[in-house]
Amino acid sequence: MTWAAAVPAALVTAVWCVLPGMLVARAAGWRGIACWGSAPLISIALIATTAIGAGRIGVPWGPWPVVVTSVAVAAAVLAVRAAARISARRRSASPESVDASPPAAGTGSRWAFLHRSGPDGGHAGLALAVGMGVTIAISWLTVVLAFGPVDAISPTYDAVHHYNAVARILDSGDGSSLTVGELTTPGQPSVYPAAWHDLVALVVLTSAAAIPVASNLVALAVAALVWPLSCVLLLRQLVGRRPGAFLAGPILATAFTAMPWMVMTWGVLWPNLLGLALVPAGLAAAVTVIGLTRDSTIGRPAATVLGVVAAPAIALAHPNAVTSLLVIGLSPVVCAAVVSAVRLFRERRPLRAAAALIAAGAVAMAVLWFLAWSPFLAGVRSFDWPATMGAREAVLGVLWNAMNQRPELFIVSVLVIVGAVFALRSPLTGWLVPAHATTGFLYVLAVSREGALTTALTGAWYNDSYRIAAMLPITGVPLATIGVLGIAGLLVRAALRLRRVDPTAERRRMLALPVTAAVIAALVLASDGFRIGVHAYTVAGTYQREATWMLQPGQREFLDAAGQLVPPDGLVAANPWTGNALLYALTGREVMFPHMSGRWTPDQQVVKEHLRDAGEDRSVCEAVRSTGLTHVIDGPVSYWPWDERAHAFPGLTELGQTPGFEPVASGGGSTLYRVTACDPGPPPG
Structure with a gap:
C-alpha cells in the first residue's frame, strides 16, 4: 500500500x-x-x-x-x-441560554463560519x-x-x-x-x-x-x-x-x-x-x-x-x-x-x-x-x-x-x-x-x-x-x-x-x-x-536503519506465507526475539509468546525450554496438547542478540534435524515446522 x-x-x-x-x-x-x-x-x-x-x-x-x-x-x-x-x-421571567458558550453569530455562505465573529473572535x-x-x-x-x-x-x-x-x-x-x-x-x-x-x-x-x-x-x-x-x-x-x-x-x-x-x-x-x-x-x-x-x-x-x-x-x-x-x-x-x-x-x-x-x-x-x-x-x-x-x-x-x-x-x-x-x-x-x-x-x-x-x-x-x-x-x-x-x-x-x-x-x-x-x-x-x-x-532512526531491523530480508514475506499455511485455529511457538512473534499481528495466526517478556504458564515454560525434546520425552507432549500447539518457527535471534533473555527459548531452536518436526515453509532465515512429535501413533524416529 x-x-x-x-x-x-x-x-x-x-x-x-x-x-x-x-x-x-x-x-x-x-x-x-x-x-x-x-x-x-x-x-x-x-x-x-x-x-x-x-x-x-x-x-x-x-x-x-x-x-x-x-x-x-x-x-x-x-x-x-x-x-x-x-x-x-x-426561575426567570426573561430566561437566558445555559450554554457554556454563546452561539456563533451569522449564517451566510457555507464558508461564513471561517470569518464570522463567534465565541472565539473574528476570523x-x-x-x-x-x-x-x-x-x-x-x-x-x-x-x-x-x-x-x-x-x-x-x-x-x-x-x-x-x-x-x-x-x-x-x-x-x-x-x-x-x-x-x-x-x-x-x-x-x-x-x-x-x-x-x-x-x-x-x-x-x-x-x-x-x-x-x-x-x-x-x-x-x-x-x-x-x-x-x-x-x-x-x-x-x-x-x-x-x-x-x-x-x-x-x-x-x-x-x-x-x-x-x-x-x-x-x-x-x-x-x-x-x-x-x-x-x-x-x-x-x-x-x-x-x-x-x-x-x-x-x-x-x-x-x-x-x-x-x-x-x-x-x-x-x-x-x-x-x-x-x-x-x-x-x-x-x-x-x-x-x-x-x-x-x-x-x-x-x-x-x-x-x-x-x-x-x-x-x-x-x-x-x-x-x-x-x-x-x-x-x-x-x-x-x-x-x-x-x-x-x-x-x-x-x-x-x-x-x-x-x-x-x-x-x-x-x-x-x-x-x-x-x-x-x-x-x-x-x-x-x-x-x-x-x-x-x-x-x-x-x-x-x-x-x-x-x-x-x-x-x-x-x-x-x-x-x-x-x-x-x-x-x-x-x-x-x-x-x-x-x-x-x-x-x-x-x-x-x-x-x-x-x-x-x-x-x-x-x-x-x-x-x-x-x-x-x-x-x-x-x-x-x-x-x-x-x-x-x-x-x-x-528505528524504522529505516538496518542495524535496528527486527525482521531479516525476506522474513516478512515468509511470515505472510506462513499465515496462509497455519490453520485459523492453529497456535505457533516462536522465540519473539527472532521477530517471528509478529506473525500474530501480520496474519492473525496466534503465537504462544506474543512478546519478549511475560509471566508464562507452566505449560508454556515447558514448550519454551524443552519442545525440541518432544520426540524423545513424551511428557513434553502433555504441554503441547494442553496448549493446543500446532506449529513452531525456528530462526536466528535478530533483536538484541547480546541480551541473554534473547536466548532463553532453547526448546525452539535447532529443529532442522530433530525428529517430530515437519518442515512446512522457509524464508528470511526462518523455517515453519508442523509439530508431529505428539501426533497419535508411535513416536517419530
Whole structure:
C-alpha cells in the first residue's frame, strides 16, 4: 500500500479521533475552539471506556458499540441541557441560554463560519483552518520521510507488544483495558491501558488496513490532529480570543522533537504519545476550574465535567500521562493560590489568604507524596535508567530543546524564551514558566543524576528521560505561541508608529492576525518547516536503519506465507526475539509468546525450554496438547542478540534435524515446522 492509497484509511482514523467527541461537545452547546479542542479528548474517553463496558457485557469490540455509546451520551447531554433550560425559565421571567458558550453569530455562505465573529473572535475559524492545514501537511511529510512505506514496522521492543495487543483485540473481540494485559500473563487477570490499541483496532475494522498501517496512521493522526487541537484548546483558555494563537499554535505543536516525534521512535511509546497529546486539554479544564482563563469559552461547571472526562481518557491511554498532568497542573494551582492570597491580604483578610496558601501547599505535598512514596507507583519506581550525560549538558538540552542529544532547535527555543518573558506579565499565563522549569528539572535529574532523589522524583516515569523530555512541549508550545504573539504585537505597534497612526486597540486587533501570519510563515520558511528533516531523521532512526531491523530480508514475506499455511485455529511457538512473534499481528495466526517478556504458564515454560525434546520425552507432549500447539518457527535471534533473555527459548531452536518436526515453509532465515512429535501413533524416529 502506498501513502496515496492510505488516504481513505487516514480519513477514517481522523474521524475516530474527532467525530465521537465532537458529537458530544456539540450536544453540550460548545462551538468553535471549545468543540474542536475537546473533541479528541472526549473521543478517546468514549472509545476506551466503551471498550471496557463492551468487554464486561460480552459485546464484541467494533465500531457499533462506540457509535451507540456516543449517540447515547450526546442524547443524555442534550436532555440535561433541556432540563436546565426548563429550570432557568421557571426561575426567570426573561430566561437566558445555559450554554457554556454563546452561539456563533451569522449564517451566510457555507464558508461564513471561517470569518464570522463567534465565541472565539473574528476570523478564528479561518485561522484554525489554515493553522491545522499547515500542521497536517508538515506532519504528513514528516512521517512519509520517516516511515518510508506506509506499512513499515517499528522494530522496537514495545512495538511487538502493541502490535500483538491489537491482534488479540481483533481475534478475541475484547478490547477492555481490564483484560488486554493477559496477552503476556495468560490466565491471570491483568490491567493494561488499551486506549491506543482500541483505536488502532477500530481503524483496522473500519478501513481494512493492516495492523502496521493502522498503527502508523494513528500515530500520524495523534501528531497532526489530537496533539495540536489539544494545544489549541489550552491556548484558547489562556490567551482568549486571539486568532493568531489558533493559527500559530497548531504549527508550533509540530516544532518540538521530544513530542510528538521522539515518542514515535523511542520504546516505542505509542500509548504515551496518545496520553501526552491529551494532557493540554486536561490542563485547559484545570485552569478553567481554578479561574486562570481569559474570556473563557467554557464555564466552570462544564470544565469540571471535562476534567472528569479527561481522567479516564488520559489514564487509559497511559497512566504516565496522568502523572504528567498532575505535576504540570500543580503550577497553575499554586499560582492561583498566590494571586488569591495577595488579593486577600490587600483586602485585609489575612486568614483567608493564609488558608489559600495552606491549601496550595497541601496539594503540592500530595503530589510530592504521590511521586515519591505512593504505593501505586512502587512498581515503576524500581526501574532504573543510568545517567547518560552531565548536568550542564542536560540543562543546555532543555534550553535549546535538544534533549537526549538530539539536534538543537534554536528558533523554537528562542520563541519559548521570548514567550516566557511575555507570559510572566500576566498571572493567567505566568504559571507556564515554573511548570516548564519543573519539567526541565525532572529531565535533568533523570538524565544526569542517579540516587534516591532521582528515583523519588522521576521513578513515576520509569526514571526514563525520554518520557520526561516529552512533557516539555506541553508547556513549550503555549510559551512559543505566546512568543510569536508577543513579537507580532511589537511589530504591529512599530508599524503603526512609523505611519504615525495612533495604536488603538481596534487597529492593533485588525493587524494582529495578518502580522502573526507573516511571522509564522517567515519562521516556517526559515526553519524548513520547523526542522522537518531533523524530526523525520529522528523517527527514521528505528524504522529505516538496518542495524535496528527486527525482521531479516525476506522474513516478512515468509511470515505472510506462513499465515496462509497455519490453520485459523492453529497456535505457533516462536522465540519473539527472532521477530517471528509478529506473525500474530501480520496474519492473525496466534503465537504462544506474543512478546519478549511475560509471566508464562507452566505449560508454556515447558514448550519454551524443552519442545525440541518432544520426540524423545513424551511428557513434553502433555504441554503441547494442553496448549493446543500446532506449529513452531525456528530462526536466528535478530533483536538484541547480546541480551541473554534473547536466548532463553532453547526448546525452539535447532529443529532442522530433530525428529517430530515437519518442515512446512522457509524464508528470511526462518523455517515453519508442523509439530508431529505428539501426533497419535508411535513416536517419530
